[in-house]
Amino acid sequence: MGKPILDVCDLSVSRSGKIIIKDVCLTINEGEFVAIVGPNGSGKSTFLLAILGLLKPRTGTIEIYGHPPMSRKLHRKIGWVSQAASYLPKDVKLTVRELVRLGTLHRGNMFDWAWLDTGREEKVTQAIRMAGLEALQNTPVARLSGGQRQRAVIARALATESDFILLDEPLVGIDRDSRNALLKLLDRLCHEQGKTILMVSHDFTAMFQSAHRIVFLEETIRFDGPTETFPNLDELADLRGIENVHREHMEDFVWE
Numbered sequence: 001m002g003k004p005i006l007d008v009c010d011l012s013v014s015r016s017g018k019i020i021i022k023d024v025c026l027t028i029n030e031g032e033f034v035a036i037v038g039p040n041g042s043g044k045s046t047f048l049l050a051i052l053g054l055l056k057p058r059t060g061t062i063e064i065y066g067h068p069p070m071s072r073k074l075h076r077k078i079g080w081v082s083q084a085a086s087y088l089p090k091d092v093k094l095t096v097r098e099l100v101r102l103g104t105l106h107r108g109n110m111f112d113w114a115w116l117d118t119g120r121e122e123k124v125t126q127a128i129r130m131a132g133l134e135a136l137q138n139t140p141v142a143r144l145s146g147g148q149r150q151r152a153v154i155a156r157a158l159a160t161e162s163d164f165i166l167l168d169e170p171l172v173g174i175d176r177d178s179r180n181a182l183l184k185l186l187d188r189l190c191h192e193q194g195k196t197i198l199m200v201s202h203d204f205t206a207m208f209q210s211a212h213r214i215v216f217l218e219e220t221i222r223f224d225g226p227t228e229t230f231p232n233l234d235e236l237a238d239l240r241g242i243e244n245v246h247r248e249h250m251e252d253f254v255w256e
């Protein structure tokens with residue numbers, strides 16, 4: 001097992017005075033591919049926003065590479081693919097290559113013309129290749145399909161060379177082929193590049209296909225273990241505190 005990348009302890013987060021997640025403890029080690037699943041509104045995005053430091057914990061602690069969220073020490077260590085990635089504004093005139101190149105731009109080199117140097121261009125080329133977008137690199141982002149756009153945003157995260165990649169619902173609005181390509185890409189990033197991936201999705205089937213470990217979050221963590229040990233529906237109802245005497249109680253288990 002690699003070293004811990006994320007260490008969350010007794011975390012509670014409230015929004016507008018209401019507790020959304022509570023008593024969350026989670027450690028993720030280097031090279032892991034972890035999926036957080038749960039129904040709509042169960043607090044998955046809230047959890048990611050807290051990890052990113054955009055929501056303050058009510059109680060508990062979060063450490064990433066041993067530092068609190070937003071620490072300067074984490075600069076360029078975290079790649080973030082937001083839920084809105086596939087909805088990039090249509091009027092953006094950027095090509096795929098330009099979008100990915102933005103990932104290499106940071107405070108240290110923003111005003112330095114050398115940021116277009118060959119080393120950086122190589123990183124851009126490599127990120128585009130990993131995301132399978134070579135043929136589309138000069139295409140305006142606005143002309144891509146949802147799945148291609150999602151992969152372009154992932155390529156941008158790869159170009160930052162961050163080792164810890166967080167994704168929020170990356171599969172929403174993309175077709176089945178793109179979905180499979182994306183999951184394969186994420187799996188390769190873990191195995192071949194030693195990246196650590198934390199992905200949030202309500203698409204349980206897709207997570208089951210790809211992630212190595214599943215965390216079921218619904219206000220708190222109700223299951224955390226290797227994908228193949230994920231509980232069946234009845235066991236899950238127990239974990240969720242749903243009395244499973246009537247089948248209709250399971251209706252809200254259908255996650256689209």
Ligand SMILES: Nc1ncnc2c1ncn2[C@@H]1O[C@H](COP(=O)(O)OP(=O)(O)O)[C@@H](O)[C@H]1O
Nearest residue numbers: 015016020038039040041042043044045046047
């Ligand atoms: N800004 C906010 N203020 C208050 N409640 C919010 C806010 N944003 C989300 N929530 C509530 O927090 C809960 C969890 O939301 P979210 O983390 O987005 O869930 P998920 O990503 O699992 O679908 C939902 O009940 C939602 O209504």
Ligand SMILES: [Mg+2]
Nearest residue numbers: 044045083169
């Ligand atoms: Mg969400």
